[in-house]
Every structure is written in C-alpha cells, then in structure tokens.
Amino acid sequence: MVHTGHVDTQAVHDDLERARTTFRTVLSAATSDELRRPSNGTRWTNRQLLFHMLLGFLIMRALVALTKLVSLLPAWFGRGWARLLNAATMPFDAVNFLGSWLGGSVMPRRAMVVLCDRTVASLHRRLDRENSATLAKGMPYPTRWDPFFREFMTVADLYRFPVRHFDFHRRQLSLS
DSSP: OOOOOOOOHHHHHHHHHHHHHHHHHHHHHSOHHHHHSBOSSSSSBHHHHHHHHHHHHHTHHHHHHHHHHHTTSOHHHHHHHHHHHHHTHHHHHHHHHHHHHHHHHHSOHHHHHHHHHHHHHHHHHHHHHOOHHHHHOEEEOOTTTOTTOOSEEEHHHHHHHHHHHHHHHHTTOOOO
16 A cells, blocks of 8 residues: 555645634633533533543644654554554543543633644644655554544644544534
8 A cells, every 4th residue: 555645735734724713713602601511422521522622633743753753663563553552442541531631621711722723833834844755654553542543544644633533523512
C-alpha cells in the first residue's frame, strides 16, 4: 500500500479554522447551566465533553512526532506497538475519561478558548511547514482507541483527525 501523503492543505486549514470558531462560539454562547447539563451518549457534562473535544487538538503534537519517529523504525516495530496499545485500551479509556472529566471540571471557560486558539494556530503553522515526504510518513495505529484511527495512518491523515473527532462529539452536546 503506497501512502503518498497528499493532502489538500487549504481544506485542512479551513476545517481547523471552522472547528476553532465553532468551539469559541459554543463556549461563549452556552450558559453555565447548559455546560453542567449531561451530554448525549457520554458520561460527561457538556463542559467536560468540550474539553475532550479540545484534547483531540492538543494531542496532535505528540501523535505527529510519534508517527514520524515510528515510521523510521522497522515495520514489525510499528505493528507490535499498535498491538500493545490496543491491548492497553482499558487503561487508556480510564485516563481519557478522567482527564476529560477533570479538565472540563476545573479549567475556566476562557482558558479553554485561549488554549484552543493557540493550539489550532500552532497546527496551522506546523501544517505549513510539512512537505509531501513528511506528510507521507505513517505508522500502524491502535484502532480500538478511537473510531477515527485506522490500521495505518499517515501524518496527512493525522491532520484530519482532530476535526473529525470534534465534529463527531459536537453532535453529542446537549446545548440549545
């Protein structure tokens, strides 16, 4: 399977910006009562779910660095790493849940907006520095960790991940 790393960078920039402005708008428009309300289909409140949505953007630096590193190693290493991570799904799910619960419970609304703005701006700058060779680097991923992880993902695929994750969870918000 050949991974070219081709990506429409302008489309990715547009999607990142759409998600950023939506995040800002949702947090600004929601009342405190709405943010404390349970979300649809999760065990989080709307505020905690919004923090979880933000985490999708925050983990990008680590995911891209990990992918670039693992892509340099023998293929058997990447496959083994993905199997190991899939085996650790239960601890990952617990940390993911508790981290989002805690972050969404204690981080002030304004801090979440600022963090989102800074993180997305950083992703814009990083994407602009990528070239076709770095975008084509990839590795096997733990498909049990997230519905948007595929068995093999390139750096180009990763730049699409946080917006897909964001859009999926946005439908679970129970806001007016």
